[in-house]
Amino acid sequence: MLAKNKFNEQCITPGQIDLITNARAFFRRFSGWIRAYIVSRYTGVGTPEEIFGRIYLETSNFGDMIRFTLGFNDAIGFTQRMNQIISGLRDIIDTQLAGNSQGVQEGVNRLYQSADDTASFLASINPYFNEAEWKNLLRTYMQYNLETANLFSSGQYNKEIDLVDRITDLTDQMGYSFAQSINDYITSGLQTNPTQEGVQCVTLEQVNEIYRIRTIWFDLTNWTRNYMLSKFKGIGDENDVHARLQQVPAEFINALRQFFGDLPIFESYQQALNEYVNLIDSLTTAMMEGNTDEVNRTVKQLYRNADERAAAFSSLNPTYWSQSEAQTRLYNNIRTTIDEAFSFSTGDYARNLDIYSALLDQAESLSDDISGGLIGYLNDQRIRSL
Numbered sequence: 043m044l045a046k047n048k049f050n051e052q053c054i055t056p057g058q059i060d061l062i063t064n065a066r067a068f069f070r071r072f073s074g075w076i077r078a079y080i081v082s083r084y085t086g087v088g089t090p091e092e093i094f095g096r097i098y099l100e101t102s103n104f105g106d107m108i109r110f111t112l113g114f115n116d117a118i119g120f121t122q123r124m125n126q127i128i129s130g131l132r133d134i135i136d137t138q139l140a141g142n143s144q145g146v147q148e149g150v151n152r153l154y155q156s157a158d159d160t161a162s163f164l165a166s167i168n169p170y171f172n173e174a175e176w177k178n179l180l181r182t183y184m185q186y187n188l189e190t191a192n193l194f195s196s197g198q199y200n201k202e203i204d205l206v207d208r209i210t211d212l213t214d215q216m217g218y219s220f221a222q223s224i225n226d227y228i229t230s231g232l233q234t235n236p237t238q239e240g241v242q243c244v245t246l247e248q249v250n251e252i253y254r255i256r257t258i259w260f261d262l263t264n265w266t267r268n269y270m271l272s273k274f275k276g277i278g279d280e281n282d283v284h285a286r287l288q289q290v291p292a293e294f295i296n297a298l299r300q301f302f303g304d305l306p307i308f309e310s311y312q313q314a315l316n317e318y319v320n321l322i323d324s325l326t327t328a329m330m331e332g333n334t335d336e337v338n339r340t341v342k343q344l345y346r347n348a349d350e351r352a353a354a355f356s357s358l359n360p361t362y363w364s365q366s367e368a369q370t371r372l373y374n375n376i377r378t379t380i381d382e383a384f385s386f387s388t389g390d391y392a393r394n395l396d397i398y399s400a401l402l403d404q405a406e407s408l409s410d411d412i413s414g415g416l417i418g419y420l421n422d423q424r425i426r427s428l
Contacts, residue, residue: 053243056417058225062249063256063413065224066217068104070260071402073213075100076128076187077206078398083135084194085277088391096399097128111228116167123160127184130156135191150188157181170226172219179216186212199278203286206268210261214253244420254297256412259405261290266322266379267398273326274386284323291315301416302358311354318347325380329387341380348372361422362415371411375404 054062075097082088101121109117130153137145157180165173186209193202244252265287272278295312299305321344328336352368378400385394 050243054246054249055243058221059244059249059252059413059417061225062218062221063253063409064107065221066214066253067260067406067409068100068107069213069217069220070210070257071406072097072100072104072124073209074260074264074398074402076131077190077209078395079132080135080187080191080194081271081277083139084191085275087271087275087277088395092392092395094128094132096395098125101125101128108224111224112167119163119167120160123156123163127153127156127160127180131184131187131191134188138191138195153184153188154181157184164223168223168227170223172223175219179212179219183209183212183216199272200282202278203282206264214257244417248420251297251301252413252416255294255301255416256409258290258294258297258412259408260402261293263398263401263405265290267382267401269322270326270383270386273330284319287322288316288319291319298358305358307354307357311351314347314350314354318344318351321347322379322383326383326387329383341376344376344380345373348376359415359419362418363411367411371404371408375401375408378404 075093078088079090079093079097082090082093101124105117105121108120112120130149134146134149134153137149158177161171161173161176161180164171164176186205189205190202190209193199193205265283268278269280269283269287272280272283291312294315295308298311299308321340325337325340325344328334328340349369352365352372356363356365356368378397382394382397382401385391385397
C-alpha cells in the first residue's frame with residue numbers, strides 16, 4: 043500500500059519549500075493582475091485587453107511549471123479552467139457596466155460553476171486535491187473579486203484595504219494547499235527518513251516564518267502601487283492607503299525578529315524602511331507639483347537610503363547576503379519604482395503595466411534571494427548544534 047507523505051512538519055526539504063513558494067507566488071501574481079484588470083475596467087487606468095493578456099500569461103507560465111509533475115495534458119487542462127474563470131469574471135464586469143443586472147446574476151452563477159468544475163478537475167487528476175476544499179477556496183476567491191468589482195463600481199474605496207488583505211491571506215492559503223497536494227502526489231509511496239544524516243530540512247513553522255519574511259517585496263510592490271493610484275488617480279483614500287503601506291516595514295521587521303531574535307540592528311533598519319516609505323510620498327508629491335529640484339533631491343535620498351537598508355539587511359546574514367549585491371538589487375528596484383511614479387504622473391499606462399510586471403519579477407527574484415539565505419542560515423545553525 044502506498045504511503046501518503048504529507049509535508050512532515052519537522053522536516054520540509056528545500057525542494058518542497060520551492061514548491062510551496064512557487065505556488066504561493068503564482069497566486070499572488072495572478073491576484074495582482076486580476077486587481078489591476080478590475081481597476082482598469084472601472085477607472086480607465088491602463089488598457090484592459092493588455093492586462094487581461096498578462097493574466098493569461100501568468101496562468102500559462104504556471105502551467106509550464108507544473109506540467110513536469112502533473113503531465114502536459116493535465117497542466118493544460120488546469121490553465122484552461124483558470125482562464126475560463128477569469129473570462130467569466132470579465133463577462134460579469136461587461137454586463138455590470140452595461141447595466142444588465144439579470145446578466146450579472148447569470149454570469150455569477152456561471153462563474154461559481156466554473157470554480158466548481160475546476161475543483162472537480164483537480165480532484166480527478168490528483169487524488170490528493172480535496173474537491174470540497176478547493177470548491178470553497180475558489181468560490182471564496184471569486185466572491186472577493188466580485189466584491190472588489192462592486193466596490194470600484196460604487197466608488198467605495200474605503201472598504202477595499204481590508205478586502206485586499208483578505209485576498210492576500212486567501213491566495214497564500216491556496217498556494218500552500220496547491221503545493222501540498224502536488225507534494226503528496228509525487229512523494230506517495232516514497233519511504234523517507236527525515237533524520238538521516240545530511241538531509242537538509244526545516245520545520246513547517248520555519249517555512250511559514252521564511253514566507254512571511256520573503257513576501258515583503260510583493261507587499262511593498264503592491265501597496266506602493268496602490269498608494270500611487272490613490273495619489274495620482276484618486277483611487278482610494280490617500281491617507282488610509284499610506285497608513286497601510288507604512289505597516290509593511292513593521293510587519294517585515296517583526297517577522298525578522300521572530301526568525302533572528304531581537305537584534306539591536308532592527309531599530310535602525312525599521313527607521314530606514316520607514317524613511318523609504320516617506321521618501322516615496324515625497325517623490326510622488328514633488329512629481330505632482332512639477333517640482334524638479336525636489337524630485338532630484340528625493341531621488342538622491344532614495345539611493346542613500348538604499349545603502350543604509352543594504353547594510354542593515356546584509357549584516358543579518360553576511361555569509362549569504364552580500365552588501366554590494368543587496369545595493370545593486372535595491373538600486374534596480376528604486377529606478378523601476380521611480381519609473382512607475384513617472385508613468386503614473388504622465389498617464390503612460392502602457393509603460394506603467396510593463397513596469398508593474400518588472401517590479402513583480404524583481405519581487406520574486408529578491409524573495410528567492412531572501413529565502414535562500416534564510417534556509418542557509420538555518421542549516422548552519424543546525425550543523426553548529428550537532
